Every structure is written in C-alpha cells, then in structure tokens.
Amino acid sequence: MDRRPGGRSARVRDAVRQATIAELAEHGYSGLTVENVAIRSGVHKTTVYRRWGSVEGLIADALELAREEPWPIPDTGSFRDDLREIVRLVQSGFADPVAGPISAAFVTAAVQNGDAARSLHDFFVARHEQAAEVVRRAVERGELAADTDGAEVIRMAVAPIYYRLFITHEPVTERDAERAADAAVAAARAGVLSAPTSDPR
Amino acid sequence: MDRRPGGRSARVRDAVRQATIAELAEHGYSGLTVENVAIRSGVHKTTVYRRWGSVEGLIADALELAREEPWPIPDTGSFRDDLREIVRLVQSGFADPVAGPISAAFVTAAVQNGDAARSLHDFFVARHEQAAEVVRRAVERGELAADTDGAEVIRMAVAPIYYRLFITHEPVTERDAERAADAAVAAARAGVLSAPTSDPR
DNA sequence: GGCCTAACGCAACTGGAGTTGACTTTGGAC
DNA sequence: GTCCAAAGTCAACTCCAGTTGCGTTAGGCC
Structure with a gap:
C-alpha cells in the first residue's frame, strides 16, 4: 500500500486505524465520520480522504487488521x-x-x-x-x-x-x-x- | 397516519410510494434520494421530508405495502x-x-x-x-x-x-x-x- | 356554503461532508 | 550530507442534503 513503508506513513496509518476502531466502539457505524477520525488520530482530514477515500474505506482497512x-x-x-x-x-x-x-x-x-x-x-x-x-x-x-x-x-x-x-x-x-x-x-x-x-x- | 385520510393526502402518499419503488428499481438503495423521489412523484421535497423524514422512512413505508x-x-x-x-x-x-x-x-x-x-x-x-x-x-x-x-x-x-x-x-x-x-x-x-x-x- | 385548520408548496437559508491547489515535511537513495 | 519525490498539512472553496418560516390549498365539519 505504501511506497514508503517506514516512519510517518506507518504511524499515520496506525493512528487512523486505531481512531477508527475507537470511534466505531463509541458511536457505531452511523456515528462514524471521516472528520472525527481525523481529529481523534491527529491526522489532517485531507490526508484521511486522500488515503482512505471515505468512511467505508476506513472500515475496509480496519477489517484487514481484524482478519x-x-x-x-x-x-x-x-x-x-x-x-x-x-x-x-x-x-x-x-x-x-x-x-x-x-x-x-x-x-x-x-x-x-x-x-x-x-x-x-x-x-x-x-x-x-x-x-x-x-x-x-x-x-x-x-x-x-x-x-x-x-x-x-x-x-x-x-x-x-x-x-x-x-x-x-x-x-x-x-x-x-x-x-x-x-x-x-x-x-x-x-x-x-x-x-x-x-x-x- | 393521516388525520385527513381522504383526497390529497392519499394521492400524495401513493405518488411518493410509487416513485420510491421506481427509483429503487432503477438506481438501487445507494442511488435513492429524497430529492429525486420528490421530483418523480411531483410532490414538493419539503412535504416528503415532513411526512417521511428521510430515505429510510420512505423505505419503511414502501415495506408496509410489500408486506x-x-x-x-x-x-x-x-x-x-x-x-x-x-x-x-x-x-x-x-x-x-x-x-x-x-x-x-x-x-x-x-x-x-x-x-x-x-x-x-x-x-x-x-x-x-x-x-x-x-x-x-x-x-x-x-x-x-x-x-x-x-x-x-x-x-x-x-x-x-x-x-x-x-x-x-x-x-x-x-x-x-x-x-x-x-x-x-x-x-x-x-x-x-x-x-x-x-x-x- | 362558509369556516377552520391540517397538509402542501415555495424559496431562501444552513451546515457539514467532501474537494482543490499550493505549500511543507520527511524518508530514503545515492 | 544532499537531493527529490512521496506523503502530509493547510485554508479556502464547492455542493447538496436537510431545515425553516411563511404563504397557499383543500378536506371535513357545522
């Protein structure tokens, strides 16, 4: 997925994944927004949109983890x-x-x-x-x-x-x-x- | 549901129900919008929002029909x-x-x-x-x-x-x-x- | 058949999800 | 150590789902 697997990219990915899971646990699917995940993870919302595209993209990624x-x-x-x-x-x-x-x-x-x-x-x-x-x-x-x-x-x-x-x-x-x-x-x-x-x- | 079951209210309801079904058949759930249903049915979008509340409300109503x-x-x-x-x-x-x-x-x-x-x-x-x-x-x-x-x-x-x-x-x-x-x-x-x-x- | 009010129509407004383009940081190759 | 491109940041913008307040229409009741 990353052409630069080390350092920042990996940190960003982990932070977003974790924030996604936490938001899901707290507010469920209907309460999951890209904006909140961005805030919670400390990653800019533009970055989340660029790498994950949407709420569903966040979930698809979190699922890979769960698998x-x-x-x-x-x-x-x-x-x-x-x-x-x-x-x-x-x-x-x-x-x-x-x-x-x-x-x-x-x-x-x-x-x-x-x-x-x-x-x-x-x-x-x-x-x-x-x-x-x-x-x-x-x-x-x-x-x-x-x-x-x-x-x-x-x-x-x-x-x-x-x-x-x-x-x-x-x-x-x-x-x-x-x-x-x-x-x-x-x-x-x-x-x-x-x-x-x-x-x- | 209606306090005035006769005439216009009933016509509006039927038109909206039919439009909902037609839109679903054509564009599926993800393509269903209150706005399109309003346009298709000839009923104003405000009216649809007031009586059905949301896309899910439209579907809940259509389901009663199906049952x-x-x-x-x-x-x-x-x-x-x-x-x-x-x-x-x-x-x-x-x-x-x-x-x-x-x-x-x-x-x-x-x-x-x-x-x-x-x-x-x-x-x-x-x-x-x-x-x-x-x-x-x-x-x-x-x-x-x-x-x-x-x-x-x-x-x-x-x-x-x-x-x-x-x-x-x-x-x-x-x-x-x-x-x-x-x-x-x-x-x-x-x-x-x-x-x-x-x-x- | 006249009145009352529920239901509908209308246009303007709001808010927030998602986008865009320019700028900055940083990992890694040489 | 230097350079460069990938990845991230930032602020400003667009767009459209959903809202609001008010005027209009038309069932139903006496």
Whole structure:
C-alpha cells in the first residue's frame, strides 16, 4: 500500500486505524465520520480522504487488521459441542458492548460499499476455513462422512444468528445459538452438506 | 397516519410510494434520494421530508405495502420439495433484475435505520408465519413431530441465502438454495427444531 | 356554503461532508 | 550530507442534503 513503508506513513496509518476502531466502539457505524477520525488520530482530514477515500474505506482497512488475528477454535472432543461453542462465540461477540458495535459496523458498511464488501468477504473466507477445523476433526473421528464440506457446515451453523441480527432484526438468545448449531450438526450427519463434486466435464 | 385520510393526502402518499419503488428499481438503495423521489412523484421535497423524514422512512413505508401482498406458498405434497421451492423463490427473487435491487434496498435500509428495521421485522414475521404452512402440512402427514417450530424451520432454510448475500458477500447458486433447504429438512426430521416449551415457572 | 385548520408548496437559508491547489515535511537513495 | 519525490498539512472553496418560516390549498365539519 505504501511506497514508503517506514516512519510517518506507518504511524499515520496506525493512528487512523486505531481512531477508527475507537470511534466505531463509541458511536457505531452511523456515528462514524471521516472528520472525527481525523481529529481523534491527529491526522489532517485531507490526508484521511486522500488515503482512505471515505468512511467505508476506513472500515475496509480496519477489517484487514481484524482478519489477521486468529480465532479460538474450540476442541472439546465432541463435534456437537465444538459447533455449539463456535456459534455461541459469534452470538456473544455481537452482544458484547464493545466488540458488538464494531462487528455490526463492518457488516453495515459492507452492505453499502463494494470495497468493504470485498474485505468482509475475505474475512469470512478466512474464518470459515479456520472454523472448518472442527469438521475435519469430526471426520477423522469417524463422526462424519469424509466428503463433508466444512465451510458449508459453518455457514449453516452461524447463518441463523446473522439472519436474526441483520435481516429479520429479531432478538438472539443463547438457546437460538444452540439450536442453530444442533441443526447444522443434524444436517451434516444426514450427509446433505457434502462438498460439491467437481462436475465431470 | 393521516388525520385527513381522504383526497390529497392519499394521492400524495401513493405518488411518493410509487416513485420510491421506481427509483429503487432503477438506481438501487445507494442511488435513492429524497430529492429525486420528490421530483418523480411531483410532490414538493419539503412535504416528503415532513411526512417521511428521510430515505429510510420512505423505505419503511414502501415495506408496509410489500408486506400486504401474499406469497405463493408451494404445495407439492412433499415437505422437502415445498421447502426447496420456498428457498429457490427467495434466491431467484434477489437475482431478479427488477425485484432484486428493491428487496436488497429494504435489507440495507433496515441495517441502518430503526424504523426500517421494525418494518422489515414485521415483514419477516408475516412471511415466516405464511411459509410455516408447509411445516404444518408435513406434521399433518406425519412427516414431522407435532411440536416442530414452523417459523424456525423456515429461518434455517432461508438464512444461508441471506447470509451469503448480505454478510459474506458470496455468490448464491441454485445448488446452494437446494442444499440449504435440504439441511433444514434434515434438522427438522432430527427433531432439533421443536418449538420452545414455555418454561414451567 | 362558509369556516377552520391540517397538509402542501415555495424559496431562501444552513451546515457539514467532501474537494482543490499550493505549500511543507520527511524518508530514503545515492 | 544532499537531493527529490512521496506523503502530509493547510485554508479556502464547492455542493447538496436537510431545515425553516411563511404563504397557499383543500378536506371535513357545522
């Protein structure tokens, strides 16, 4: 991104990233403005506009940061409990007063802006891949068929949470999380989530 | 809403609603402005601002309209095929060049604005209730347990579609729709989607 | 059919997001 | 150490979404 990775540019980038996260946590997405981020970071607003372009650009950049930090993938020895734990983690993440607004802001930004959407897409690809580990282990234990699509299992498990939060705007309880995980387990065991076979030309 | 439901007020409301839908279909949510809706409808922009408040208000109102028109609930005689058809309908609806942008705009608006979120919530509650009919029929046929939560089955079936479209921004194929429906069927048959029992105090 | 007032129309105004062009600082190559 | 171009700063400007105050129109009620 930078042709001059050292010194000032890096400092400016870090300051802006940090300010973006802080502003998101405090005021949420609707309260995020380029001007406030500029003031908070001590960087001139023109600079922010030139390098990030817009509020969505700021978020896309912050997302790259978020993608890098790994996830605590559970390993309980039970496929069902692993999946329950993953879904519960997602649910409680959005319920958290600090992390919640930030995560929600990412989703909101991506719905409106192509750049943010691409960043979020990459983020989820990485997350699905990481979380699919619990499926791989279940396959090794012989709990699931070898051709089970790990990422698809994860999608099935977490989708109802996001659906309630961002589409239907229904409340999400821990019981909902549990039920979503159990449904994904049932589907995986029934063998309907097998990986798409590369079609024989 | 109106203290004077007759005549001009009603005409203004209809004109604005129609203009909103038309603008959404043409330019999508990001291209929707109060000003353009005002011009298109022939209603003064001040009036639109006073009665609807904002772009999100326009969408919330248009949603009330959308909620009223019923849905073609399939009745194939097979629970699996009914559910597949419902999910396919959702998927193809968003793929449609006219209806797609309008539906997507509703979701986008609701993510940002409380009023639109409440309208969309009510919309989905109605939809879930209507679609749960296929579950009721399956129960009558003895395919599913009597305590199966119909709305929850529908959520499980359609959630992955919305998840891909609005959260992860992955493409959605007909095969994905099929798989989501099949997963919901498997979960329902496994009995993990039973209605929440009212807790014995 | 005349009156009252809710609802609409109108034009001028406001504020802040985003832009522009000239100037200054600074990292890094030689 | 010198030089240069990339990156950042600054102030002034544009533009348009949203507001305001007031005049006008037209339902609905007696």
